[in-house]
Amino acid sequence: MSQTAPAPLPVFVMQTPEGLRAGEDRFRLLAAIGRLGSISAAAREAGLSYKAAWDATNVLNNLFARPLVVAWPGGRHGGGAEVTEAGRQALRAHRHLTHSLAGILADLNRSMSGAQSSSQSGADLPGLSPWSFFMKTSARNCFHGAVDSVTSGTVSTEVVLRISQDTTLTAVLTNQSAEALQLRPGQTAFALIKASTPILVIDTDGQRLSARNHLDGEVLSVEPGAVNTEVILDIGGGKTLAVIVTNESAVALDLKPGGPCGALIKASQIILGVE
Secondary structure, eight states, rough: OOOOOOOOOOOOOOOOOOOOOOOOOOOOHHHHHHHOOOHHHHHHHHHHHHHHHHEEEHHHHSSSSOSSSSEEOOOSSSSSEEEEEHHHHHHHHHOOOOOOOHHHHHHHHHHHTTTHHHHHHOOOOOOOOHHHHHHHOOSSSEEEEEEEEEOOOOSEEEEEEEETTEEEEEEEEHHHHHHHOOOOOOOEEEEEOOTTOOOOEEEOOTTTOSEEEEEEEEEEEEESSSSSSEEEEEEETTEEEEEEEEHHHHHHOOOTSSSSEEEEGGEEEEEEEEE
């Protein structure tokens, strides 16, 4: 007697009312990195370019409170990568959500056919925010963090967001926006920074600057294009910052992987959001 093949799991895709989407691709890549211990090998398995895999990995690390992947240098055919405990927890959460969705659809089918529905208890997954699974924006940099402080003035409010143990971002927004977001110390939030916003600097010793945010980092990669150059900085705590500068500026700064580089970001150019 033939057996009916089990129904495939649904493709877990989430979409916000604004149309921001994320599907299975990033989590398949994350799982492949965990199995293969290499971003380049995982990229080949997922059918991605090496750069696309690196970009996706950086996005995941920035979206979650703790890095999901740690990597060590070695070039396109060397080095290695490891999925952290936070990454394994995220994968478990993603699998749980996918299987839960399958159960909901099965219950719905049984309900529509008149069969008795069943329920399953959810897994305890502390420390994870559901928005991290579907947050996707046009801004190249999205950092998840916790609000350190909120200081209100006559017109504007200053908010300090901690994105890693040693790194904070200071944002200034109108009092009306701060009240609408109901920002309070300890609250989780995220910061959006367009790649064209930061100003790269090599040496600012002895200089006083008006930019509230000065992030010290190390150049991870430099990718020249026809007009502009994309620079990825390691800013510590497993976080990276993508910056777009003109080719002329990249040459003038003599940017090279492994070299020191800072980024200046005005507080008014950081967009804050909440879950």
